[in-house]
Amino acid sequence: MNGARLEAEVEPRQLLVYFLRDNLNLTGTTVGCDTTSCGACTILVDGKSVKSCTMLAVQADGTEVTTIEGMAKDGELHPLQRAFHDNHALQCGYCTPGMIMAAAGLIQRGGDMSEDDIRLGLEGNLCRCTGYHNIVKAIQQAAGEMKSSATV
Amino acid sequence: MIPAPFDYEVAESAEHAVELLGQHDDAKLLAGGHSLLPLMKLRLASPSVLIDIGRVSDLSYVRDAGDRIAIGALTCYEDAHFDETLKSSCPIVAHAAGEVGDPQVRNRGTIGGSVAHGDPASDIPTIMLALNAEFVVRGPTGERTIAAADFFKGVFEVDLAPQEILTEMRVPKTSSGWSYLKFHHRAQDWATVGVAVVLGDGSNNASVALTSMGERPLRAQGVEEALAAGEDPASAARRAAEGTNPVSDPMGSSEYRRQIAPVLTRRALEEALSR
Amino acid sequence: MAQVVERPERYVGGGVPRKEDPELITGQAKYIDDINVQGMLWMAFVRSPFAHARINGVDAARANDMPGVVAVYSGADLADDWAGGLPCAWPIAGRSFPEPTTEDPRMPNHWPVAKDKACFAGDPVAVVVADSRAHAKDAAELVDVDYEPLDAVVDPERALDEGAPQIHEDLDSNEAYVWSMNNGDVDKVFSEAALVVKERYRHPRLIPNAMEPRGVLVVPAPAQEEYVLYSATQVPHILRTTLAMSLGIPESKLRVIAPDVGGGFGSKLNVYSEEAVGLALARKLNAPVKWIEERSENYLATIHGRGVIQDMEVAATEEGKILGVRVKLLADMGAYLQLVTPGIPILGAFLYHGVYDVQAYSFTCQSVFTNLTPTDAYRGAGRPEATYAIERIVDALARRVGRDPVEIRRMNFIAPFDQPREVASGLQFDSGNYGASLDKALDMVGYDLLRKDQAERRQRGDAKQLGIGLSTYIEMCGLAPSQVLAALKYGAGGWDAATIRCLPTGKVTVVTGTSPHGQGHVTSWSQIAADALGVPIEDVEVLHGDTAISPLGMDTYGSRSLSVGGIALHFAAEKIRDKVKKIAAHELEVSEEDLEWTDGKFQVRGAPDKAKTVADAAFSAWTAHSLPEGMEPGLEATFVFDPPNFTFPSGAHICAVEVDTETGLVDIVKYVAVDDCGNQINPVIVAGQVHGGIAQGIAEALYEEAVFDENGTLTTSHMGYYRVPSAAELPSFDIDSTVTPSSTNPMGVKGIGEAGTIAAPPAVVNAVIDALQPLGVNHIDMPVTPERVFSTIAEAKGGRQ
Secondary structure (H helix, E strand, C coil), rough: CCCCCCCCCCCCCCCCCHHHHHHHCCCCCCCCCCCCCCCCCCECCCEEEEEHCCHHHHHHCCEECCHHCCCCCCECCCCHHHHHHHHCCCCCCCCHHHHHHHHHHHHEEEEECCCCCCCHHHHCCCCCCCCHHHHHHHHHHHHHHHHHHHHH | CCCCCEEEEEECCHHHHHHHHHHHEEEECCCCCCCCCHHHHHHHHCCEEEECCCCCCCHCCEECCCHHHHHHHHHHHHHHHCHHHHHHHHHHHHHHHCCCCCCCHHHHEEHHHHHCCCCCCHHHHHHHCCCCCCCEEEEECCEEEEEEEHHHECCEEECCCCHHHHHHHHHHCCCCCEEEEEEEEEECCCEEEEEEEEHHHHHHEEEEEECCCCCCCCCCCHHHHHCCCCCCCCHCCCCCCCCCCCCCCCCEEEHHHHHHHHHHHHHHHHHHCCC | CCCCCCCCCCCCCCCCCCCHHHHHHHHCCCCCCCCCCCCEEEEEEEECCCCCCEEEEEECEEEEEECCCCEEEECCCHHCCCCCCCCCCCCCCCCEEECCCCCCCCCCCCCCCCCEEECCCCCCEEEEECHHHHHHHHHHHCEEEEEEECCCCCCCCHCCCCCCCCCCCCCCCCEEEEEEEEEECCCHHHHHEEEEEEEEEEEECCCCCCCCCEEEEEEEEHHEEEEEEEEEECHHHHHHHHHHHHHHCCCHHHHEEEEECCCCCCCCCCCCCHHHHHHHHHHHHHCCCEEEHHHHHHHHHEEEEEEEEEEEEEEEECCCEECCCCCCCCEEEEEECCCHHHHHHHHHHHCCCEEEECCCEEEEEEEEEEECCCCCCCCCCHHHHHHHHHHHHHHHHHHHHHHCCHHHHHHEECCCCCCCEECCCCCCEECCHHHHHHHHHHHCCCCCHHHHHHHHHHCCEEEEEEEEECCCCCCCECCCCCHHHCCCCCCCCCCCEEEEECCCCCCEEEECCCCCCCCHHHHHHHHHHHHHCCHHHHHHEECCCCCCCEEEEEEECCCCHHHHHHHHHHHHHHHHHHHHHHHHHHHCCCHHHHEEEEEEEEEEECCHHHHEEEHHHHHHHHHHHCCCCCCCCCEEEEEECCCCCCCEEEEEEEEEEEECCCCEEEEEEEEEEEEEEEECCHHHHHHHHHHHHHHHHHHHHHHHCCECCCCCCCCCCCCCCCCCCCCCCCCEEEEECCCCCCCCCCCCECCCCCCCHHHHHHHHHHHHHHHHHHHHCCCCCCCCCHHHHHHHHHHHHHHHH
């Protein structure tokens, strides 16, 4: 769990997102719908983006889970966090953790990150404030930075 | 947003899952959970037991099996989408796997789960039908194989006995043209209509299958017959709605689906022929 | 490298990065569901599955036996807990305006939990209280309600039919009100005009879809009979006053806090059942009570927007010069009148002539009840409706007289002006230059090239046709002054407040009565205060959203925050500076006339080394060791601003679409917007508002509609079916601005929160119609879904044959 080992007993029906929020007080992961549509609850499980509302907590047993709270390292914002701030890619902020985690999944997956690729890659994340314009810009910026720092 | 209570069992293997299914009435298998959990969250499904087969790691694979490719039932969409074997030897599966849901859904949802769920609005069953895929099913008395054409029975209805579990899909290697056109309003929507085309050696023995055009994935028999009879794709495609009985739902009315199926079929045939 | 922070000459006008972001990008924000307290109970609501049903009984026996259940209440059980029903604060009235009339609209009782009858699918009929979210939900499924389903009114056009079901038995009709206004000799203009164009437009019902659903947490302090109510609301102040009245709780005993709020768009500008019930049950049970809305529940229980049918007419000369505008609306109120439901159509009532110079003007709105979720404010509220009608019909007129849409607009624009100017509806527009923004937008979009491309495609008979749509819009922000609101029967004032507190250490606290939920007020208000007081922006702290911290306020809606609350801040800063000047003069032993405000401080003319900053004065005012005779210690000022008029943002949006004529799919290939919101405090924030507004406008035009079946059941019942567009459906936007400072306020600001949502729908729909011209299509309704385009083309073809 965000780099630390965690053991817990959960009720079978508890969704992963509620385990994070209610049991671990990791409230950065938000809930925006009940139909696996909005992506607000997106986190990384073993490096892949998943909607934590559509996974039972018990299914996460033995996996590596990363939430928005685990993105900044040693007081340094993750490039995606910085890029969202730099590009005014958030307004109310409710979808933002999910957007950042979905973007992290896309970048981790590799492949092209053109505007179209990013837009299609965000098909499962809804934002009602920004019109996505600046979100797409922010992800392009961060993807570029992460690519160039990875090649150094 | 909170499922009704249930008991949870972990299956260690396919055999174990079959055994557990025998021990519980009203049990459901949980693979990626992306068909089942959404229903449970809205309490449209409330099974008393979930048998988690998601940990059976040896059911997630894509293997070259000579003239066929074997896909483990627990292979998730995203793995199939990026799989090199599929991309080179049966690209329509890799392509269609990338058309399902969104990246997060594709990271969890499984090819086998989609097939076993039997939703006529799903993309993968249509692809399987177009490819004349074969499914491997394990039950208390052992394994059997069944053709895709015989497997899909109706809405959420497939040829799986209560104690059976789907373990593998076998698809042919394809070397000729193909296309899967998914028509939807939003990227994350279900298909209003989907058209899969897999050409044989030339356009006159193409197989054409349709998503969301009836109670199960359908072969567009009229189109296939017309092509076999030597009609050109544009005129053959006009028969795409023959024998279909699509529902009216928020993705489109029955009438509209029947109206655009021929257009999409023509375009899919053209795309397949150009590949 | 150490960062040296230097105060720029001016923060206002710069794209200062948002102060709000750090907590939001790290997951440290506190939204309503992130707040939990010891001993908290959870509510779950039992809602009517029927649009219209008599409630013959509620049996909670099975629910009460469930684990963790504390109590179950029906509407009848709670009947004595209310001092009044849920409030409607805008009982728009009268059959004419501006002549005053005493006639009231029909106002149904609206109890927080329905007692005898459920009037829409989603109407709460019982509430379960339990020790956890899951237990409350489990038990709510087992409350047995004996419903007797009744025929429902689903279509507003059928609401007044003979024999239509009567929705509210305490009323004598399903008509809520009729409201009309006239300016000029409308009938004469229409009867004598060379031509009249008449069209009928429909605005779909829309679901606002703030990404954060609603929620409420009430924490009682039983011994003091005090309550703290946290709500995901846009309107903590209004909520406090109205809930105190509905519950009979002294307002002084109720503190309302809006924590971080995940978007509103009007849907959280209300006083809802769940807030009232939460407060009532916290009082009844002496325990903290919480409720968090689920999305599918939100689709039923949170207000919808739009739902208007318009019969729009223009009278014009043969050349296309518009002479008169006449419009009749039929507005769907839904089942009850929520906080400002009746007033929403009236927010557009004065704008149906748009930016065009006309002689005669007539507006009538008939509003009716239906057995559907109540409607109320949704981003734009009334103004998207007006803009859509005039911008659609101007294009229809252009087609009728054979002119280009650009030309018809130019020949009808009100000429540029910078001082208040009366227009046909009787309003005083503050300033405007409508041609300037259109010219800029045309240039940006490459209008001539697009027309060339279009002509080529038409020539070739391509399956994919190109269309270009224009929208030169006007809107009005900052509902004010309060006296005008009185004439409109709006139940509150149009003022807002700001307090500046200069702390002895030189830091500054700004308290605003507005209540942001994503708009970046903390940053913008800091920019304004830092400039006005000569302090670094880091030294300004902006507080809001808590009635104990900010007791004076009218909250955030209708793009009012800056043009009302921001101006209050401007004037509060003037008061501070006045006092600083007095202290500086006293301490520097010069007269006030010898001081000038330069570089963020008062300095003696000709002696720049002799100066006092606001921080200097704050410390002096705190020690109070040597203040001018009679001066109160402390450096703090409050200003309450009641604007003399509205502000009127405007602009030009141009959309180019590609329409697949074989499937009906519409693809936006280019979207250009030039908005004029007057002076801009933070252009980056302004751009963000424009982007989001356009996205919601496109969503209305192409994607979204709350659809009900004939029984009044919502069929687009969740996010899988109700199509909020994602990044994959939307383009990037090419935006710019023109600046015509408002004459209403000293900062020359207008407002930008709703502009995109107001401007976009006609731009998009006009583009689709333009694309389909060769096929004989002259009309299509929103949302322009592929299926609707397909069937419209088919009908047009059929009509031609």
